[in-house]
Amino acid sequence: MKVAVITFPGSNCDYDGYQAFKLLDGFEPEFRWHRDAALGDVDAVFLPGGFSYGDYLRPGAIAHLSPVMEAVRDFAAGGGPVLGVCNGFQVLCESGLLPGALLRNPSLRFRSHDVHLRVETTRSPFTSAYEKGAVLRIPIAHGDGHYTASKEELAELEGEDRIAFRYCTTEGGLAPESNPNHSEHHIAGILNPARNILGMMPHPERAVEDILGSTDGLGLFESLRAHLSGTLATQTP
Amino acid sequence: MKRYHLEVRVKPRPGLLDPQGKAVAHALSDLGYAGVADVRVGKILDVELDAPSETEARERGEEMCRKLLANPVTEDFEVTVAGILEDA
């Protein structure tokens, strides 16, 4: 299973993503440069975190115009799974592949700490290995993570079960203190209508080994592997 | 061809959360400015652009906004020709 890990100038979680895929048998991550107009023969795409183009203008704004994003768009249109994390999520919103936008954290400060996420749906190539309602502990690290969208879009996201993760308390409740960037509806990650694109602010690739403090992000990679190999993912909590 | 100075103003959509504006308003009243009713913070871009005519310059500027400079989901933009710099 080949995974294209996209590097934009200024990406800095590309290597972390690459390493996370490497941890799981079956994945063969490969780097793609932002100027590459074709992805080649790959089974999934990973858009990493970081500061593509320094986050200048708006996070993800300049990157979404990169040649490689045309290829990603085509790949996604054909049903290929695309996972965008942090800056990757911002790029996906800027390119219109996901609805809404990510604005400056209302605290006006960069936020870097662990958060708790509630798995809201298991109906996706990225979340099937989790149990619905499971609470994960995963780091965030961003300055622009306030998710916003129009009322209609939010209603659609809710109605179509396209919210993948919400920020929650340790116990899984929704409280203002547990929403680090005051995202609307506590949204931490969403799916596109076809459910093959996931964008999320927290970093699952930073929670895949005990030594890093959490392995709760592994489920995403396991789900994707199961999806690509056509087997049913075994459920992990 | 002339070189035009475009002033591109990109502002947060009304109704949208503008934490920066709120923080500035707050800081101003802390500083003792009583009459501040509202502050919104946007971006201003000075673009020097070579174009055959003023209309063309403005239109290109607007196109740049649609493609890149403004986010259609959250921002409004306005382009004005602020000056003609020289023959390019």
Add this chain to the structure above:
Amino acid sequence: MKRYHLEVRVKPRPGLLDPQGKAVAHALSDLGYAGVADVRVGKILDVELDAPSETEARERGEEMCRKLLANPVTEDFEVTVAGILEDA
């Protein structure tokens, strides 16, 4: 007392590196806009301010810039009265 709409432009000092402007200019030419000679990115603040007169409103705006809105070391500012909103 009237409520004035001040438009405050805060721009990076000439000569100072403006990495953001540089990146945007680069991106625009990558997008195929050949004539982009320079881009500088600043802030624009819309301030609604109650003041007894237009002159007073502008002067307060300028003072706010010196005290808070602009960084005297790196930025220049300009305050214009963009409109009168209402009697406050």
Add this chain to the structure above:
Amino acid sequence: MTDPTTAPTTGSTPAPATASAPVTATPAPRPGDPEITAELVADHGLSPSEYELVLGILGRTPTFTELGIFSAMWSEHCGYKNSKRLLRLLPTEAPWVIQGPGENAGVIDVGDGLAVAFKIESHNHPSAVEPYQGAATGVGGILRDIFTMGARPVAVLDSLRFGDLDSPRNRYLFAGVVRGVGDYGNCVGIPNIGGEVFFDRAYEGNPIVNAMAIGLMKREELITAEATGVGNPMMAVGARTGRDGIHGATFASEELSGDDDVSSRPRVQVGDPFTEKLLLEASLELIGSGHIVAIQDMGAAGLTSAASEMAGRGGSGVSLEMSRIPVRESGMTPYEILLSESQERMLVVAKRGREDEVRKILEKWELEAEPVGEVTDNGHFQIFENGVLVASIPALPLTDGCPTYEREGIEGDDVKVARARDLGHLLEPEGDLSEAFMSLLKSPNLASKRWIYEQYDTTVRTSTVVRPGGDAGVIRFRGSRRGLAATTDCNGRYCWLNPREGAKAAVAEAARNLVCSGALPTAVTNNLNFGNPLKPHIYHQLREAVLGMAEACALFETPVTGGNVSLFNETDGVAIYPTPVIGMVGVLDDVEAHAMTHGFKAEGDAILLLGENREEMGGSEYLYRKEGVVAGEAPIVDLLAERRLQHAVLGLIQKGVARSAHDCSEGGLATALAECAVGSEKPFGVQVRLEDNLAPVALFFGETQGRVLLSVAPEDVDRALDMARDHGVPAVSIGAVGAPGSSFSIRSPRGHLELDIGRVAEQYHATLPALMTRSNGGEPA
């Protein structure tokens, strides 16, 4: 890291970059250059005797350009005039030291074929002028020092000092600096793993911003910055040169006035972390490519110091053609180009004929590389402007000939008075000290620093094992069992009261922090932040601090591999506290098994105290909070006892006996216990009973050195105490970890405190945010 495939465009083959001239050639004064007068020389910071030396080296009057070059290279910053002789006293050697002082960064062997480059650098003055950019460019500069050694930066730390937070200006500086440190490191993608911050009115007007960076490489990837190989081209790489931060004296105004208004010309350097990230990737790729001989950051004194130092180290000459330097502004003179401190620029010595390959690598990373000169064999630093020689200086005297001074040092009278002050009355209150402790926790020096490090990405690179918040940060080395711990430490108050003991305490605390994190202290970088050394009482501080550092580093076998000196930190003639910041790194042989944190792990675990309690209140936070003064004797440092303590603690951790370990520092035992209690997700209760018959104020809040708190499983208590005593370390079991949410209770024969742990935790976390939500009078958007 990445291996993106791309088809770079090929640059045109460059025309020969430079002319060359015999060393006997005399540079021509440029039209418009000011005349060299005694006043102009003085404005350039050169004393009459130093100017005599210049005349002797050149055998003639310098040109204006040459004067600028000497002025920069012989400044305190580049020439270490007042500190060099003292720095020679520091121990610098050990079998594991690969590169000692003198290069862009020190390098040590950390086993498994890996090497670590690390260094600390100050940006105090720029941060006082513009906190955000000052701090950001400070981080940028130190990162470049690391990757120019061939190492990939893997961690940063920041050591900060400000005036008290009740002033809006100080809040503005503090907020801006933290944002600057964060934005830069976050954008480049280097995790912050620790640092420190201290607030005291002594830093009013002179904040301290020291940034430390750590890089990792395979041993054989090390590259040093020596310009060798006659005919090899020198290439300017990265950002363009502007008029930022030009070393400035007012005289130059007339000459410099080109097209823009001089008064509005910014001296501030603006950082561009995005370009830095590209430069980092490009530089590492360049070094790995074999196309280059050497690479150096254009840091302080920019192109001048980069080029002349590379020539000096290589024992060669260089010639540079100013018209080839990519500039950002028009009409720049050689003087300006040579002294500009524009950020994110490198000077590369390429192998002859490989210019195109170098350019291709840079172009892939969307950067420029321009041949601007070459290595010559005439030993001179020669500058041309459109083929006309404008400066020609022997390189070695320029870089190494800066006169150094040993000055008179006499202890200041104010310190003697402060030290002699009787603090007996401070010990008076006995009995219930609960509220005294609560008010102590309102000190930002003791409270949680989460407000700071939550603005820093601490987990990018997925190698951070211990994040900021405890004693030291720990990272792992991928593909190896090993890891590295790092910390920065210094208490300026102790150093002011007694610079020698204070410096020893800084080294000892740094080592203790590493040991508490499971690492063996290995090597040191340091930043000497002091006032004006021309004043005898400041020179006294400097010399004493260096002596204390030397003694402690020798004893701990942690050689000093580099550092930085920042002098003249004064406002209105008042100096900061002497602040010799110690940046220390330590190696963990088995990071997975040995990395240790300070938070208690389980209810019922026994709490052990290693080390001895004493009645020492001098220089304490308690005293400063209570009476607003810094007085008394600084805590004594017994280095031999420290070493025994550290061996014992490291042994207990490596044997798997200790379940948590924490150093006792500012705020004393009570604060340290509270930190252990709140150091995990749910705060644990604490039940401690001390048998010492000391005044409870001293016992609870005194800052006696050489103490460590451990927690161990109940069945391991005897074994742990035996092991400690085998090392000759006093050790007692003082109590137990209580249930989460229960009470925080410390008792002694003469006093006690008992609080709800929830209340302690809340105050501990709320202090800094509460101070910082007040208006800072000036940090907009």
